[in-house]
Amino acid sequence: MPVAASAIYFLNLRGDVLINRLYRDDVGGNMVDAFRMHIMQTKELGTCPVRQIGGCSFFYMRISNVYIVIVVSSNANVACAFKFVVEAVSLFKSYFGGSFDEDAIRNNFVLIYELLDEIMDFGYPQNLSPEILKLYITQEGVRSPFSSKPSDKPVPNATLQVTGAVGWRRDKKNEVFLDIVESVNLLMSSKGSVLRCDVTGKILMKCFLSGMPDLKLGLNDKIGLEKESQIKSRPIKSGKTIELDDVTFHQCVNLTRFNSEKTVSFVPPDGEFELMKYRITEGVNLPFRVLPTIKELGRTRMEVNVKVKSVFGPKMFALGVVIKVPVPKQTAKTSFQVTSGRAKYNAAIDCLVWKIRKFPGQTEPTMSAEVELISTMGEKKSWTRPPIQMEFQVPMFTASGLRVRFLKVWEKSGYNTVEWVRYITKAGSYEIRC
Template sequence: MITAILFLNEKGEIVLVRNYRGDIRRSTAEAFRNAIIVKKETKQPIVQIQKSTFFYIRENNIYVVACANGNVNATVIFESLYKLVAAFKAYFGGVFDEDAIQKQYGLIYELMDEAFDFGYPQNIDPDVLKAYIMQGKPLSVQKAQQVSMHVTGASSRPPNIVHQVNQLFIDVIEQVNLLVSSKQTILNAEVIGQINLKVQLSGDPDCIFGFNDKLFLDQHNDSQGHVKRKTNRDTLELDDIKFHQCVKLSHFSKDRTISFIPPDGDFTLMRYRVSERVVKPPFHVVPIIIEHSRTRFVVQVTVTSTFSAHFIATSVVIKIPIPTNSARLQSEVSVGSTKYEPTQHAIVWKVKNFPGGSSNQFRANVQLLASVVQGAPWSKPPVSMQFLVPMATSSGLEVLFMNVSESKLHYHADRFIRYVTRGGNYLIRYPDKVGVGEDRRTGTGGQVGYGGQAAGQFGIAAPKK
C-alpha cells in the first residue's frame, strides 16, 4: 500500500519522513519537490514521477504526501491522509503546521506507527488513537474497553446500567444534493442519510433494526419468521452503507439483519447514500431571465413543492445571484420576504412555511450600470436553495421495526421515530438562452418535473411510536 509518508514545508524542504518499507530515496522526494512545489502550479492531487505515485494534500503550510508503488486504491489513501491530519489536530489543540511537527515529532512517529501497519491503514480515528496513546498517563480499563469496541465491534456498555424509563429515540436525517442543468435536466442527484439513536435502555439489550430494504424484505417473508411487511411503500436499494462498530456484520452479510448491542447514549447507527435513480427532488425550481435592454432585465424564479400537501417545509431560503454591476433592483414575491446581500451579489428569498403541493414566484427588475456593461459577460452562478422538511424522507426510507430484548430484565422499551430532510448542495443553473421582449410571467404550476417528466411525489415516511 503506502511505502512512505512525507511532510514538506511550503519551500519543499522535508520536515519529517516515515518510511514504512525502506524503498523511498531522498532523490524521490526531491523529484516531487521540483515537479509540484517549485513550479507553483495548480496540479492534480495524484502525480506519477519515475516509478512512484504521489498522493498529496495541503494543510496550512505543510504538504502531506503519501508515496506508493504499483496500483493502489487512491480513495483509501486520501481518506487516510485526511484522517491522519485530523488526528494530529486532535493532539495539537487544533493546530497542524511546521512548528507543531518540530515540537511533537516523537508523538507524530508514535501516532503514525499505530495508524499504519507496514503501510496499510489500521486505526486512524482520532477518538481511538486518543484512547490509548497518551503522554505519560496509564490506560484505564474503560478506555481499553473503548479500544476493543472500535477494533473488534464488541459491546462497550458499562455493566449494570439502569434507567427508570427504557426508551429509544430514532432520528432519520437526510440531506438532498441536486444539480440541474440550464435545460432543466438533472445532472446529479443523491441523498446522504444517517440514522442516529439515543439509547436509554437498562442492562444489555439486543436490538434488531429493520427498514424497507429490498434485499431484506425479499429474504424475510411472513411464513419464514418474525418480520412482516408493514408498509405499502416501495422497497429501497441503498448504494452505500456504513455501520457503527456495534453492528454484527456477519449477521448482515448472511441475511441483511441489522442486529447490535447499542452503547448507552447518542451514536450514529448507520450512514447511507442513495443515487439519483430513486431520489425524488422535493422542490422543482425554474429560473428565467428576460432581457429588455442592454442595461435592464427581469429575473423570474418559480418554486414548486412536489411533496404531499400534508407536510410543510420550513426555513426555506433561495439565493438568486445577480450581476456584480447591478445598480438598482426591485423585487416582489408571492410569499415570504427578500433582501439583497451585496457581499454575495445575490437576492435572498426567505419563506418561513412552504406547504406541499404549492407554487410560489419571485420576480426582480434589475438595472445595470451603463458604464460597465461592456465588461466581461456575467457568469450566471446557479440558484441555490436550503430547506427543512420535517417528518419526510426524500429517498423513501421507512423504519419498519426496532425490536428490543433483554434476557434478564424483560422490560418493554418505548420507541420514538423522527424523520428530517434538509437541503444540501441544491443548485439550479440559469438557462443559456435569455428571453427578449415584454414582461411575462412564466411558471410550471408543479405539473412538469425535471427532464420533462411528471414531478413524482416526495417520499414521505409517517412517524411511528
C-alpha cells in the same frame, strides 16, 4: 500491495511542513521539496490529486488550511491511502474537539506523533477508531473543550479491544439515538425536466447501552420487507415501501447475514458512529421546486424572477433556506422585491442571495429583481449562466420516504431501552440550470 503510505506530510498553505512521519525507508526526507516545487508552486495544484514526480508518487488532499500529502514509491493502494487520510482527519477532529487546521496541528504535536505511530505501522493502516484509541492514548487535545478527564491508567483490556472487531462498553443509561440524515442532489434543466436526482442518506447512531447487546434494525425498504414476509409467510403490509439502490454498512454490521437474510443486525460500538449509508434514485420527493425566469433586456438590464415552491406537508417547515441566483460579473445595481425573507447582491460570488430563515410547507414565495449591468466594451461573448444553487434543511422529512420501522435490542439481562429517532433532509448539490 496494500501499503498505503511510505511517508505522510502535513503542510500549510505556504508549503511549510507542519509535521511529518516517515514509515518506510524507500522515500527520502526531501521528497516534500519536490512536491512543493512541482505541484504546490505551479498551476498543477488542484488539477489531479495523484501525481508522479521522479520515482515517487504523491497523493494529496486539502483539509481546511492544511495539505495532507502521502508519498510512496511502490504500487500502493491509493483507495486505501485516501480513505486512511479521511479517517485520520476525523480521528484528529475527535481528539481536538471538532476542528482540524494549522493551529490545531501546531497545538497538538505530541499527540499527533503518538497517534501517527499508532494508526499506521510500516505503511499499513491499523486501528483508527477514536473510541478504542481513546482508551489508551489518553492525551487531551489542546483545543478540545469537551474531552473528559483522562483516566490515570490505561484500561487493562485496551489491547484486546484494539484487535477485536467490537469494543466493550460500560454505559448504563440504555439509550439509543438514531439520526437519519439525507442529502438531496438535484440537477434540473432550464426547461424544468429532472436530469439527475438522487438522495444519499446516512443513519447516525449514538449508543449508550450496557453489556454486549445484539441490535436489529428494520426499515421500510422493499427488499427487506419482501424477505421478511417470505420468512413469516405473510403478505406485505400496505404502506409506502422504498427501493434502496445501494447500502453500505459500518464495520460492525454482519454483512454475510445482510446478504442472505437482508436484515441489518449488529453489535454496536460505544458512542457515535455511522451505521449505514444508502442511495436512492427512484421515487424521490423533492422538497422544493424552483421556477426561474431570467430575461436579458438589452445589453445593460436583466430581470430575474424566481418562484420557489415548498412541496412538503403544510405543518412542516424548512430552515436556513438560501437561494443563489448567479448574475454576470459586470452587475452594477440591483433592486429586489421579495414576498418572504431577505435578498441582496453578493459581489464576491456574483450571485443574488435570497435567504429565508423559516420556510413553511405548501407555500410559494417569490423574488423579483432588476439587475443593471455596466455596458462592457465590444465583448460580445455571451454570458455563460451557471446554475441556480439552493441550500436548505427540512427537519422531520425524508426525501426518500425512508422510515425506521423498528430497532430491536437483545441483551442477556433483558433491560429496556429507549430509542430516539430524528429525521432531517438537507440539500446536497441542488442545482437548477437557467
